[in-house]
Amino acid sequence: MQIRRLRRLAGASLAGLLLAIAARAAELVPLPPQPAGVAYPTEGWPEAPPGAGVDTQRLSAAFDSVFAARGRGGVPDTRALVAVHHGAIVAERYAPGFGPQSRLQSWSMAKSITQALIGILVREGRLDVNASVPVPAWRAPGDPRGALTFDQLLHMSSGLANADGGLGTDTFVARLLFGEGSRDVFAYASDVPLVHPPGTFWDYSTATSMILAGVVGRTVGGGRDGMLAFMRRKLFDPLGMRSAVPEFDAAGTFLGGAFVWANARDWARFGLLYLRDGVWDGVRVLPGGWVDYVRKPAPTTNNGVYGAQLWLNLEPKGQQFKPLPGGPASAISVNGNDGQMVVIVPTHDLVVVRLGAMQASTWPSVTGDVAAMVAAFPPLAAQE
Amino acid sequence: MRKPRTKTLALLALGALLAAAVLARIRLAPQADIGAGFVAKQVCSCVFVGGRDETACRLDLRPDLAPVRSEQLADGVHAWVPLLASRTAHVHEGTGCTLD
Numbered sequence: 001m002q003i004r005r006l007r008r009l010a011g012a013s014l015a016g017l018l019l020a021i022a023a024r025a026a027e028l029v030p031l032p033p034q035p036a037g038v039a040y041p042t043e044g045w046p047e048a049p050p051g052a053g054v055d056t057q058r059l060s061a062a063f064d065s066v067f068a069a070r071g072r073g074g075v076p077d078t079r080a081l082v083a084v085h086h087g088a089i090v091a092e093r094y095a096p097g098f099g100p101q102s103r104l105q106s107w108s109m110a111k112s113i114t115q116a117l118i119g120i121l122v123r124e125g126r127l128d129v130n131a132s133v134p135v136p137a138w139r140a141p142g143d144p145r146g147a148l149t150f151d152q153l154l155h156m157s158s159g160l161a162n163a164d165g166g167l168g169t170d171t172f173v174a175r176l177l178f179g180e181g182s183r184d185v186f187a188y189a190s191d192v193p194l195v196h197p198p199g200t201f202w203d204y205s206t207a208t209s210m211i212l213a214g215v216v217g218r219t220v221g222g223g224r225d226g227m228l229a230f231m232r233r234k235l236f237d238p239l240g241m242r243s244a245v246p247e248f249d250a251a252g253t254f255l256g257g258a259f260v261w262a263n264a265r266d267w268a269r270f271g272l273l274y275l276r277d278g279v280w281d282g283v284r285v286l287p288g289g290w291v292d293y294v295r296k297p298a299p300t301t302n303n304g305v306y307g308a309q310l311w312l313n314l315e316p317k318g319q320q321f322k323p324l325p326g327g328p329a330s331a332i333s334v335n336g337n338d339g340q341m342v343v344i345v346p347t348h349d350l351v352v353v354r355l356g357a358m359q360a361s362t363w364p365s366v367t368g369d370v371a372a373m374v375a376a377f378p379p380l381a382a383q384e
Numbered sequence: 385m386r387k388p389r390t391k392t393l394a395l396l397a398l399g400a401l402l403a404a405a406v407l408a409r410i411r412l413a414p415q416a417d418i419g420a421g422f423v424a425k426q427v428c429s430c431v432f433v434g435g436r437d438e439t440a441c442r443l444d445l446r447p448d449l450a451p452v453r454s455e456q457l458a459d460g461v462h463a464w465v466p467l468l469a470s471r472t473a474h475v476h477e478g479t480g481c482t483l484d
Contacts, residue, residue: 073443103434169418178421178471179414182483228478245433247480261433261480357444 028292029330031277032349032380038087040281041272042240045265046088053378054085062373063093066366071359077339078366079104079356080264084272085377086349089265095356103243104355106260107336109267111209113235113246114256115154115294115309116270116286117216119278120234123287126219129154133215135190144194152199153208154308155298159196162189162207173206177258184251186214202303206257209309213256224252238280239273241266258336264353267334271342271351274332295332310334321363327371328379339366348377416452416468421483423452423463428473428481431456 038046050056069077076095080102083091094102106113121127129150138145145160152158165171175181181188189207196203217223220230228246231254236244243266247259262270274294278286294308304317311323313331323333324343334342338358344351354370423445430441438456454463457472460481464470473481 071444072447073440075440075443097436097440105429105434169415174418174422175414178425178483179418182421182425224476224479245478245480247429247433248476248482250482250484259429259480261429359444 028295029346031275031291031346034276035086035349040087041265041269042238042281045084045268048086048088048090050090051086054090055376059083059091059373059376062369062376063091065372066354066369067093067095069359069361069365071357071361075357077357077359077361078354080353081355082264082268082351082353083373083377084268084351084353087272089268092264094264100265101243101263103245103261103263105336105338105340106262106267107258107338107340108206108209109334109336109340109342110246110256110258110260111206111309112334112342113231113260113270114209114213114216114254116235116273117231117256118150118154118212119286119290119294121216121219122290123284127215129293133211134218135211135215137187137190144198145190148198150212151308153212154294155202155300155303156205156208156306156309157199157202157298157300157303158205158208159194159198159201160190160205160208161192161195163203163205164207176207176210177255183249184253185210185249185255185257186251186253189214200300202298202300202306204306209257210253210255212309213254216256217252217254224248224254227252227254235285238283238285239266239269241269264355267342267353267355268351271334271344271353275344275346275349275351307332322367324367324371324374325364326368327374331374339363341366341370343370343374345374345377347379347381348374349380350374350377413468416465417471419449419452420463420465420469420471423449423454424461424471424473425481425483427454427456427463428461428475431461432475433480 066078066081067076071077079095079098081093132146133148133150133153148158162172164173176185176188189210217227220226231246244262247255249255273280274291278290295312296307297303297312297314298306302318304315305312305320311333313322313324313327313329316322323335324331328345328347330347332344341354352370352373427441430436431438452463452465454461460472460474462472472484475481
């Protein structure tokens with residue numbers, strides 16, 4: 001009787017362990033290596049026709065659908081669309097008046113650039129994600145904000161009263177980016193009280209990314225010029241992101257919650273860095289395990305799809321939405337206002353970049369079209 | 385008797401108008417400031433970083449920002465809402481546009 005019970009217990013434990021492993025595997029699909037013989041696009045992008053298994057008709061139809069929505073002036077909402085499969089550009093299209101050199105706006109995709117900069121400082125041993133965030137306004141003895149960690153801020157679960165609050169003009173994010181907070185975003189973003197216990201409540205906050213960007217700048221030193229040099233030396237130049245233009249406020253803080261301009265091919269380079277586990281042409285840019293860290297959802301009860309300064313194609317909670325409906329659960333999405341997207345799909349060794357406006361289109365139409373594009377590519381397992 | 389009463393009423397009406405104007409300004413100025421900041425920053429970046437012309441850049445903005453006027457400068461964009469707010473964004477080599 002005792003032995004049977006023990007067997008049952010052991011069986012249940014083993015099943016639990018297997019489930020845990022399966023759940024972890026479903027959460028963190030291995031990141032595919034750069035195919036042999038395909039150069040990293042530091043100088044120029046390798047280009048190739050869509051390979052075996054790609055449904056070219058479906059891909060072509062998806063491209064047409066993405067460019068169908070036309071906004072004011074008859075200009076397609078989508079200005080740039082690039083698909084990178086197995087490390088090479090296999091499909092690319094631009095709206096009239098735009099091309100491979102056209103710099104386009106990141107909006108919140110800048111948050112992931114900020115996250116990458118934090119990662120670089122972690123690799124260099126200059127920051128620790130579990131350490132408290134050094135914000136001068138939080139240093140007073142007994143200030144509970146002084147205990148906030150980088151991990152909590154990266155996962156948008158600080159509990160600070162600086163959430164975006166929507167897209168209207170009477171919102172925190174509008175005041176931060178364009179109103180009274182815009183001259184010194186670091187001070188404005190951090191001068192707020194806690195409204196939730198830290199680490200318990202997810203709330204999307206551009207201000208939080210501005211705080212992180214401000215701390216990166218203060219860690220690096222040298223003001224605007226020092227930060228620009230750091231960004232170029234450690235991130236943009238190694239990847240060949242030569243079109244990237246980060247923007248700053250008048251106080252010299254990188255506007256790392258909303259403003260980086262770059263062309264679509266450079267955003268594809270950024271996506272490829274994450275697809276290759278933070279390693280670029282044999283050189284580690286992001287610390288080992290960083291990409292796995294950022295693609296785990298924030299551990300709060302009201303979040304299912306937000307990792308560390310990027311979105312995950314998992315199950316949304318509350319007001320959240322799935323970044324790639326119907327797409328693979330392994331997909332990571334670097335998203336910005338107006339439908340900016342860098343979609344990274346490890347199971348398909350694929351990066352898709354969509355940049356532009358959202359006048360005639362909507363988030364569901366854009367993400368639906370991009371998901372249809374992804375569906376034209378075969379999963380890696382089917383190619384083996 | 386009539387003249388002083390008319391005068392008082394006229395003064396009261398003027399006072400009410402002025403109060404309404406001040407209240408309207410207090411209420412609208414922050415929104416106008418955000419609108420001017422939005423247009424100055426967005427158009428500046430679109431022109432000087434994105435390489436597009438001002439007309440095309442304005443076309444990309446929401447139609448409800450039409451009351452915000454803008455003027456392209458040699459090194460930036462000035463935007464304003466008459467009597468309420470004005471902001472300027474200047475471009476810098478390598479770092480795009482910054483709101484003043």
